[in-house]
Structures are given as C-alpha cells and as structure tokens.
Amino acid sequence: MTTLRFRRAIPVAIPDPLRLAAAATQPPVVGVPAWSATATYKVGDRVTRGGVTYQCLVAHGAEYAGTWGPPLPSVWAIVP
Numbered sequence: 001m002t003t004l005r006f007r008r009a010i011p012v013a014i015p016d017p018l019r020l021a022a023a024a025t026q027p028p029v030v031g032v033p034a035w036s037a038t039a040t041y042k043v044g045d046r047v048t049r050g051g052v053t054y055q056c057l058v059a060h061g062a063e064y065a066g067t068w069g070p071p072l073p074s075v076w077a078i079v080p
Contacts, residue, residue, distance in 0.1 A: 035069055038062045046079060053079040 035047040035054070040061040047054055047070065054076040060068050070076040 037069060047076075055079050 035049040041056045042059045045056040049070045054070040
C-alpha cells in the first residue's frame with residue numbers, strides 16, 4: 001500500500017491573459033517606473049510593464065537576467 005502525502009498549496013495570483021493582452025498597448029502608469037531586466041527590486045517595489053502595474057513579492061536582482069520579470073506570479077502581483 002502506498003501512502004500519498006500532499007503539502008498545502010500556496011495561493012498565487014495568476015495574471016489574466018486577456019487583461020495583459022489588452023494592456024500591452026497602454027502607456028506606462030505615471031509615477032511608477034517601467035520594469036527593467038537590469039534593476040534590483042525589493043519586496044513592495046512597484047513597476048509597470050505593458051500598461052499593467054505590478055508589486056514585487058520576492059526581492060531579486062539583475063543576476064536573474066530578466067527571467068523574473070512580470071507577469072511571473074510567484075514574484076510579481078498585479079496591483080488593481
């Protein structure tokens with residue numbers, strides 16, 4: 001007999017692809033900097049990308065070479 005054990009799921013915000021597609025043509029949000037693949041971000045930092053504002057959930061730097069950019073839901077949350 002095999003016993004399966006499951007870890008508790010961690011909820012994450014998954015971006016709505018239709019909202020992202022519609023926002024791709026939107027101008028940047030005034031007062032919120034555009035996301036940069038070469039920047040360092042701390043928890044709570046806000047950026048815009050494709051007309052959508054995101055808040056950083058995990059501190060990270062440029063060593064990730066842009067692979068941690070929005071809309072990666074484990075690192076960035078959409079700000080309503």
